[in-house]
Amino acid sequence: MRVAPRACMMDNMITVERLSKKYGSKLAVDDLSFTVPDGVVTGFLGPNGSGKSTTMRCILGLDAPTTGRALFTGTDVTGAAYTSQPFAQLPNKPSVAGAILDSTWHNKARSGRNHLRALARGAGIPDTRVEECLEQVGMTDAAKDKIGGYSLGMKQRLGVAAALLGDPQHLILDEPVNGLDPEGVSWMRTTIKSLAAQGRAVLVSSHLLSEMQLTADRLVVIGRGRMIGEYTMDEFLADGTVVEAEVPDPARLLAALGPRGRGADVGKQGVVRIPLADGADEATLRGEIAAAALREGLLVTRLETKRENLEARFLAATADAQEYRTAGVDQADGSDADSGAQ
Structure with missing residues (x-):
C-alpha cells in the first residue's frame, strides 16, 4: 500500500x-x-x-x-x-x-x-x-x-x-x-x-x-x-574518523599542516594519522593534506580515510556506563577504510 x-x-x-x-x-x-x-x-x-x-x-x-x-x-x-x-x-x-x-x-x-x-x-x-x-x-x-x-x-x-x-x-x-x-x-x-x-x-x-x-x-x-x-x-562517527597519509618525511608534513596537524600521530612506515575533529569536513582535510605535501615536495603514496563504526564509537562513549564488564577480551578494531590511495 x-x-x-x-x-x-x-x-x-x-x-x-x-x-x-x-x-x-x-x-x-x-x-x-x-x-x-x-x-x-x-x-x-x-x-x-x-x-x-x-x-x-x-x-x-x-x-x-x-x-x-x-x-x-x-x-x-x-x-x-x-x-x-x-x-x-x-x-x-x-x-x-x-x-x-x-x-x-x-x-x-x-x-x-x-x-x-x-x-x-x-x-x-x-x-x-x-x-x-x-x-x-x-x-x-x-x-x-x-x-x-x-x-x-x-x-x-x-x-x-x-x-x-x-x-x-x-x-x-x-x-x-x-x-x-x-x-x-x-x-x-x-x-x-x-x-x-x-x-x-x-x-x-x-x-x-x-x-x-x-x-x-x-x-x-x-x-x-x-x-x-x-x-x-x-x-557521532566523526570523532572516530582519521585520515592517514603515507609520506617519506612525516615531520615535514606535520610542520606544513601547522595547527591542522594537532592531535596527529605517526605510525609505522611514515603513516601520519590526522583526526577529523571540531566539525571539520573530511574532503577539506584530505585537500589540506595533499596541498601541504605538494608545497613540501613530498610524495604521498597513500591517502586514506578510516572510520570507526557505530559499535566502536558506542563502546567508547559508554565505557564508563556499562553494567557488565569483562576482563582479558580485546575489543574488535571496529574501523572501516574509505577511499583508496591517491
Whole structure:
C-alpha cells in the first residue's frame, strides 16, 4: 500500500524535558532531556540497564515519571491541535503515537487479524484499516493463523501493524528487529525509514548497532539513566574518523599542516594519522593534506580515510556506563577504510 506524504512536516515532535523515574530507591532515569523531531529516525542507544525502556514507557504515559515530562507537539489526523501536551492528555490518542514495546504480549489463541481487530475496535478504528496495515507489513495471508504459531519475526511484523493502526504521527519502537531474519531486517529498515520520510517522528531503540548505523539519522545516547549526548549520526562517527597519509618525511608534513596537524600521530612506515575533529569536513582535510605535501615536495603514496563504526564509537562513549564488564577480551578494531590511495 502506498502512503502519501503527510502534509505537516515540521510540526510534530516529541520533547523529553528533565525526565526522571525512580522505582523505590532505584533511580532508573536521571534528568533526561532530548528531542525526537519529525521526518527523521532517531536512534535511542544505551547499554543494558541504561533506562531506555523506562524512558519509552514514560513518554507513552505507561509509567508516570517521578519528575519531568515528555511532550507531544503537533496536530493529529482529525485536525485537532495539540501543543506541548503529555500523551495521557492528548485527544484521539491512536493518531498521535504508535509503539512496539513487547512482541510477546499477544493472546496466542487469537489469529493475527482478530488481534488487530480487537485493538482497532477498542480505539474506534474501522476493520478496513486492519486490512491496510496487514498488507503494509506483508501479513495478509498469515493473518488467519493463530499467533501462537508465529515466529518471533512474524510477531514483530504484527507489532508494526498494530503500531500503525491509528496512522500515528509519532512512532516509538523498542528492539523492532529482534528475531528477524536478514530479509526481515532489511524490510524493517526500509519500513522505518519510509515512515520517517512521510513526516513522522520515529524513536528506535536497538542493540543491533550495525543495523542502527544504516537506519538512524541521529542518535540519543544514555548510560546508567543519564544523558551521554544527542548527535547527528555524522557527528557521532566523526570523532572516530582519521585520515592517514603515507609520506617519506612525516615531520615535514606535520610542520606544513601547522595547527591542522594537532592531535596527529605517526605510525609505522611514515603513516601520519590526522583526526577529523571540531566539525571539520573530511574532503577539506584530505585537500589540506595533499596541498601541504605538494608545497613540501613530498610524495604521498597513500591517502586514506578510516572510520570507526557505530559499535566502536558506542563502546567508547559508554565505557564508563556499562553494567557488565569483562576482563582479558580485546575489543574488535571496529574501523572501516574509505577511499583508496591517491
